[in-house]
Amino acid sequence: MGEPGSWQVSMAVSIAARQAGESVTDWSFRAEGVTKIYGKSLRANDAITLSVRPGEVYGLLGPNGAGKTTLVKQVIGLLKPTEGRIRLGPVDLVADPDAARQLCSYLPQAPMPIDSFKVREAIELTGRIRGGDRAAVRRRASELIEALDMGEWADVMGQRLSGGIKRLVGFSMVTVWPGRVVILDEPTNDVDPLRRRLLWDQIRLLGQWGCAVFLVTHNVMEAEKSVDRLAIISAGRLIAEGTPSSLKAGDRGHLRLQVMLVPDAETPPLPPWVRQHVRVGHNLITTIDEADAAGGIGWAAGLIDCGQAEEYALGATTLEDVYVRLTGHTSVDEE
Amino acid sequence: MMAAVTGLAPSATVRKGLPYWAESYWAMTRWHLIGLRMWLGLLVVVQIMAGAGFVLGIALFFDRIPVTAALFVSTGVPVINLVLVGLILGPQLVAEQKVQQSYDFVRSMPVPRAPAAAAWYTVCLLAGLPAVAVSLVIAQARYGFSFSPSPAIVPAVLLTAFTGTMIGYGLGHAVPNPMVTQLVTQLLVFVIFGFTPILFPAWQLPHWLAVVNWWFPFGHMAVIVRAGLTTGMVTGIASSYLIVAVWGIIGAAASAWALGRRG
Numbered sequence: 137m138g139e140p141g142s143w144q145v146s147m148a149v150s151i152a153a154r155q156a157g158e159s160v161t162d163w164s165f166r167a168e169g170v171t172k173i174y175g176k177s178l179r180a181n182d183a184i185t186l187s188v189r190p191g192e193v194y195g196l197l198g199p200n201g202a203g204k205t206t207l208v209k210q211v212i213g214l215l216k217p218t219e220g221r222i223r224l225g226p227v228d229l230v231a232d233p234d235a236a237r238q239l240c241s242y243l244p245q246a247p248m249p250i251d252s253f254k255v256r257e258a259i260e261l262t263g264r265i266r267g268g269d270r271a272a273v274r275r276r277a278s279e280l281i282e283a284l285d286m287g288e289w290a291d292v293m294g295q296r297l298s299g300g301i302k303r304l305v306g307f308s309m310v311t312v313w314p315g316r317v318v319i320l321d322e323p324t325n326d327v328d329p330l331r332r333r334l335l336w337d338q339i340r341l342l343g344q345w346g347c348a349v350f351l352v353t354h355n356v357m358e359a360e361k362s363v364d365r366l367a368i369i370s371a372g373r374l375i376a377e378g379t380p381s382s383l384k385a386g387d388r389g390h391l392r393l394q395v396m397l398v399p400d401a402e403t404p405p406l407p408p409w410v411r412q413h414v415r416v417g418h419n420l421i422t423t424i425d426e427a428d429a430a431g432g433i434g435w436a437a438g439l440i441d442c443g444q445a446e447e448y449a450l451g452a453t454t455l456e457d458v459y460v461r462l463t464g465h466t467s468v469d470e471e
Numbered sequence: 472m473m474a475a476v477t478g479l480a481p482s483a484t485v486r487k488g489l490p491y492w493a494e495s496y497w498a499m500t501r502w503h504l505i506g507l508r509m510w511l512g513l514l515v516v517v518q519i520m521a522g523a524g525f526v527l528g529i530a531l532f533f534d535r536i537p538v539t540a541a542l543f544v545s546t547g548v549p550v551i552n553l554v555l556v557g558l559i560l561g562p563q564l565v566a567e568q569k570v571q572q573s574y575d576f577v578r579s580m581p582v583p584r585a586p587a588a589a590a591w592y593t594v595c596l597l598a599g600l601p602a603v604a605v606s607l608v609i610a611q612a613r614y615g616f617s618f619s620p621s622p623a624i625v626p627a628v629l630l631t632a633f634t635g636t637m638i639g640y641g642l643g644h645a646v647p648n649p650m651v652t653q654l655v656t657q658l659l660v661f662v663i664f665g666f667t668p669i670l671f672p673a674w675q676l677p678h679w680l681a682v683v684n685w686w687f688p689f690g691h692m693a694v695i696v697r698a699g700l701t702t703g704m705v706t707g708i709a710s711s712y713l714i715v716a717v718w719g720i721i722g723a724a725a726s727a728w729a730l731g732r733r734g
Contacts (some may be wrong), residue, residue: 189526212579214734227485233733235485237581244579246572252509261505265498265580267486306576315581316481346480 145171163190163225163316165211165348170220172206172372180206180370183220188348188365190316193339195359195366196288199465203372204352205245208319210352212242224316224348238267240317241310245325245352247304248292255286255301258294259308268313280308284334299326307335314347321352336362360455380455387423387453387461393432395420395439395448404444407435414460420445421460423453486581495582499590507594515601518555522548522606525670527613538614540671542704545610546618546697547670551663552602553628554692557595558663559656561636565643566652584730588640588723595636596629603628607700614666624699625710631692634715637722638688645729669693688718 172181180203188194196204209215211222211235222229229236246449256277263273281290284304289297297305303326311318318363320339324332339362342349353359359366360380368376368383376383390411397403397418406413406422409431413422424432429450436448459465505510529544530536566575580587610616639656646652663669668681668690673681684690691711698708705711 164484207573213733214575214578225483232485232583233731234583238482238485238581240579242576242579244572244575246575248576249506249568249571249573250509253505257505261498261501262580265495265502265582267482267491267494267581314481316483 163227163346163348164188165317166221166223167207168221169259170207170210170217170222172210172215173218174201179372179401181210181217184369184374186367186373186374187376188317188350190346190348190363191343193343193349193351193362195363196350196369197356197359197366197459198369199354202369202463204341204369206372207319207369208242208321208350208352211236211317212240213237225338231358237419239315240319241266241315242319243306243310243321243323245321247299247302248294248309250302250305250309253294254291255294255297255305255308256281256290258305259312262309262382264316266313273313276312277308279339280312284308285331285374300328300331303327304331304335307338311338311342314342314345316347317350318342318347319350319352322354323351324355324358332358338357356456356459357454368459368462375422375462376458382455383458384455385455389426390423390453390457391426391429391432391450392457393422393436393448393450395422395436396446397439397444398446401444404439407431412461414464416465421457423457423461480629480727492583492586496586496590499582499587500593503591511598514560514598516554518552518599518602519605521555522552522602523609525551526610528615529670536614541610541614542616542701543672544670545607545614545616546700546704547693548606548610549603549628549700550631550669550689550692550696552606553596553599553632553696554639554663554689556598557592557632557636558639559660561591561595561639562643562646562652562656565640566649569649578730584727588637588726591640592633592636595639596632599632600628618700619702619722620700621698621702624696625697627695630695630712630715630719631696633723634688634692634719637719637726639722641722641729645725656706686714688715689713 167187168185170181170184173179184203184207186194196207198204206215210217211229213229213236217230224236224239227235227239229240248258253261259277259280260273263277264270268276281287284307286301286304286308289301294302294305303323307320307323310320313442323339326333327335339349339351343364351359351363363380365377365379366383367374397420399418401418403415403420409424409428411423411425413420415421423434433448433450436445436450439445440447507514525548526545529540533540565574568577576689604712607618611618642652642655646655665683666676667687668676669692673684673690676684691714694705694711695708695715698711
């Protein structure tokens with residue numbers, strides 16, 4: 137187990153190296169052409185290339201079954217890529233899965249097996265398993281419990297916790313002594329809005345400490361506010377990558393016109409100026425030019441008047457619209 | 472609030488070597504003990520009751536129980552106590568993790584496979600030992616035996632528990648479908664109690680079944696445990712040790728293969 141404050145030691149070493157003008161190890165994460173084929177032809181990941189710098193919070197967005205979890209399982213060494221390379225700084229994570237497990241922390245989407253663990257116990261023990269010094273782990277566990285407002289459950293057993301608190305305990309377990317890469321698969325599931333905000337603070341803090349944080353989610357709205365960069369994955373392929381602003385840039389000058397159709401109504405004929413549309417359940421989501429706003433309102437109001445629609449909403453485009461355009465899904469239909 | 476830890480940086484070192492293994496062993500032993508804390512006490516009690524039940528219950532089948540029958544049951548029950556948790560409960564717990572999908576988290580924990588397996592072995596051994604002791608005490612009191620344990624009982628007990636645990640560990644990890652694991656363990660309980668020469672001598676089995684059993688470890692576990700508890704009761708001890716050890720290695724190898732497999 138690391139010496140007391142081994143983090144500080146490694147940090148101090150890297151700072152000293154920087155001051156001495158020496159080259160410092162670049163701990164960037166790089167996936168190059170990662171392809172995972174199941175059976176003979178099912179391409180769960182198809183030539184995915186991406187890189188994440190230390191300190192970045194990187195979103196992996198995509199519909200269910202897009203291949204996000206397959207990708208992160210290859211990072212942590214639970215699956216082996218059929219082709220491609222995954223490196224973290226100087227370490228080849230595919231060739232050395234033991235190193236991958238030490239250098240990466242993984243919060244899976246599934247519940248943690250902590251029914252008979254008290255909250256503090258679960259966090260501290262995983263911190264020790266992750267190589268943390270006893271005193272430092274204890275201090276950090278207390279800080280996490282306080283920061284995520286879990287104090288009243290600190291000595292409660294896992295089986296008596298709500299789903300949201302269990303999720304926060306899981307987050308604390310994998311980040312009490314985090315790896316260089318922290319992979320969080322839907323970390324905010326079941327978490328109440330107040331603690332969700334606290335959780336985001338902690339995720340940002342991991343970035344500040346130099347962790348490369350992978351955030352796997354289909355909640356686009358949340359990701360838009362929280363990630364530095366993101367990739368959209370669909371059908372195993374990386375179909376877009378960039379900052380939330382850069383991805384939205386292509387939609388500048390456009391508006392989102394969402395029409396809620398009456399149940400079972402067929403999609404009405406679309407005016408020629410509708411740039412794109414997607415139907416999700418009763419919702420018809422269209423993108424139109426700002427110049428066509430008045431026409432759009434008239435068209436939607438007409439649908440309501442003739443009993444085909446119940447209501448409509450017109451607003452600025454968001455990352456969600458980019459996501460819809462690229463994947464043909466809304467993030468809501470994945471819930 | 473965060474001031475105390477700001478400046479921390481994630482570790483850049485990959486741990487290796489003996490201290491890492493030792494720390495992982497202790498941490499995983501704690502992990503398993505805490506994971507079973509609601510059951511461990513009950514498990515030990517159930518094991519004791521099962522052991523006592525066999526030792527005492529067998530006498531009810533007879534008007535006057537033959538000494539051989541009493542002796543075989545009394546010296547076979549410790550084997551049941553030693554393998555029950557590792558062989559039956561162990562794979563069922565792994566199967567449950569697979570069903571509840573927490574298996575990925577457990578597999579992603581940064582611990583070397585060997586100390587993790589050793590930690591589980593320790594817990595299975597601890598869960599079996601009290602029942603072994605109580606069963607033997609009850610057998611002595613009920614049938615008036617005076618067992619004369621030799622030092623050989625130590626390797627016999629350790630190896631029996633090891634092989635039982637490793638076969639179970641292999642079953643749990645190597646069989647992909649948890650339902651199959653559950654079914655196989657149910658079948659094992661049935662086979663062990665009814666059709667392996669643990670609680671009765673092998674010569675009482677039909678010849679073909681005795682031959683089949685010779686290739687499996689369970690009857691041999693009883694041989695080596697008996698050899699450690701009594702004098703002159705069993706023969707062929709060396710080959711029994713060998714067969715039990717080989718099965719232990721097979722179980723460990725299957726587990727190592729399954730845990731190292733990356734789909």
